[in-house]
Amino acid sequence: MQADTARYLVSRLITTALIVFGAMVLLFALTSLVPGDPAAILLGPQATPEYSQRMINEMGLNQPIHIRLWRFFSNVLQGNLGIDIVSGKPVLKMILEVMPYTIALTFAAIVLAVLTGVPLGVYAATHRGSVLDNVLAFISVAFIAVPSFVIAIFLLLIFAIWLDWLPVLGTSRSGDWLDELRRMILPTVALALGWIGFIARLVRTSMLEVMGENYIRTSRAYGLSEGLITYKYALKNACIPTITILGLGIGRLLGGAVLIEIVFARPGLGRLIYSAISERNYPVVQGAVLVVVVIFVVVNLLVDLSYSAIDPRIRHAGATGRAGA
Numbered sequence: 551m552q553a554d555t556a557r558y559l560v561s562r563l564i565t566t567a568l569i570v571f572g573a574m575v576l577l578f579a580l581t582s583l584v585p586g587d588p589a590a591i592l593l594g595p596q597a598t599p600e601y602s603q604r605m606i607n608e609m610g611l612n613q614p615i616h617i618r619l620w621r622f623f624s625n626v627l628q629g630n631l632g633i634d635i636v637s638g639k640p641v642l643k644m645i646l647e648v649m650p651y652t653i654a655l656t657f658a659a660i661v662l663a664v665l666t667g668v669p670l671g672v673y674a675a676t677h678r679g680s681v682l683d684n685v686l687a688f689i690s691v692a693f694i695a696v697p698s699f700v701i702a703i704f705l706l707l708i709f710a711i712w713l714d715w716l717p718v719l720g721t722s723r724s725g726d727w728l729d730e731l732r733r734m735i736l737p738t739v740a741l742a743l744g745w746i747g748f749i750a751r752l753v754r755t756s757m758l759e760v761m762g763e764n765y766i767r768t769s770r771a772y773g774l775s776e777g778l779i780t781y782k783y784a785l786k787n788a789c790i791p792t793i794t795i796l797g798l799g800i801g802r803l804l805g806g807a808v809l810i811e812i813v814f815a816r817p818g819l820g821r822l823i824y825s826a827i828s829e830r831n832y833p834v835v836q837g838a839v840l841v842v843v844v845i846f847v848v849v850n851l852l853v854d855l856s857y858s859a860i861d862p863r864i865r866h867a868g869a870t871g872r873a874g875a
Contacts, residue, residue, distance in 0.1 A: 559855070566851050573843040577836055578622050626840065632833030641837035644822065649841070652818035655810065656803045658738040660796065663745035668785075668792070670746070671753025676780060678758065686750060693747030699809040702740035706813070709736060737814045741806050745799060749792055756788035763787075793853055800849045804842055 613621075625632060631641040670690075674683045709715050716736055760766065761784055769779045808820030819838055826834035 562851055562854055566847050569847050570844060573847075574623065574626065574840060575619075577839055577843070578619055622836065631837030631840070634834055635831055636829065641833050644834065645819065645838055645841050648817045648822050649819055651816060652804070652807050652811070652820065655734065655737055655741065655807050655816070655818065656800070658734060659741040659745065659803055659807075660800075662738055662742040663749055664796070666742075667746045667749030668753050668789070670750040672757060672780065672785060674750065674754040675757035675761065690747030690750045693743045694751075696744070697809075698740050698744055698806040699813055701743050702737070702810055702813040705736045705740050733814075733816075737810050737816060740813075741803060741810050744806075745803070748795070748799075752792055752795060753788060756791050757784060760784045760788045796853065800846055804846065 629642070631645070633639070634641055634644060637644075670686055674686050677683050716732055757780075761780075766779060766784060804819070807818060808824060810816070811818040811820040812824060819842060823835060823838045823842075825831075826838065
């Protein structure tokens with residue numbers, strides 16, 4: 551069993567490293583192919599050709615692409631994500647300054663989606679065909695269909711402007727954590743609503759499938775309570791697909807956070823990437839997107855390990871399959 555676990559862990563680490571390597575190559579290629587002269591955008595139309603060429607030389611854009619790629623890889627391996635060509639600050643420092651805002655928003659949205667979506671899905675599965683089950687189905691589909699930035703605009707109009715219950719934009723400047731929590735409510739709800747509906751539908755479907763298994767019938771035959779069967783035995787196995795989807799959903803949540811941060815004028819990786827793209831600020835774009843990719847890949851690795859721990863058959867099947875191959 552320990553050998554299977556070790557093989558599974560090593561294989562996942564190798565896969566993770568290859569994904570990050572491929573993402574770095576693709577990221578470098580995409581930023582190199584983006585049209586527009588970054589020096590002209592940064593310096594403006596009044597800049598002289600000599601000063602523009604000097605800026606291009608300082609950015610290293612006059613070097614062959616293979617040298618620039620090698621320099622990019624070597625700098626990343628040393629923990630150097632480059633220098634912001636606008637402010638002259640290290641890119642890594644800029645990312646670390648805003649990353650807590652994005653992580654806090656994403657984490658809050660995940661927690662809200664899970665704490666709301668899972669109970670709704672369980673209730674819908676245990677009350678299949680009821681009026682509330684049909685209502686939840688309609689609401690879930692509606693939440694999934696509407697983009698998060700549209701929800702964000704409506705939440706702003708209703709709760710911040712019409713009712714004036716919550717702050718409109720930005721973060722707390724006074725360091726008041728209670729004020730910051732109030733400012734987190736609307737962005738968190740806007741980012742989480744779609745996932746609440748998705749998780750509720752997924753848990754409902756998984757629960758209905760699990761509740762038909764033989765071991766559930768055996769548990770009922772032994773006289774176990776319905777609540778114990780539902781929450782101790784059925785929900786554990788029904789949550790495995792949900793855990794997997796949550797891992798994949800981290801990327802979508804981070805992508806949704808970009809628009810949410812722009813709508814609510816919040817600092818974060820999303821606004822940093824958006825501003826850097828508009829300025830053709832290649833070091834910031836490459837560094838910030840690379841950090842997002844690494845977060846996404848690491849979270850998916852942790853998700854893989856978590857649901858292999860919940861269901862050891864996944865770990866054993868993966869290890870024996872690779873051994874047989």
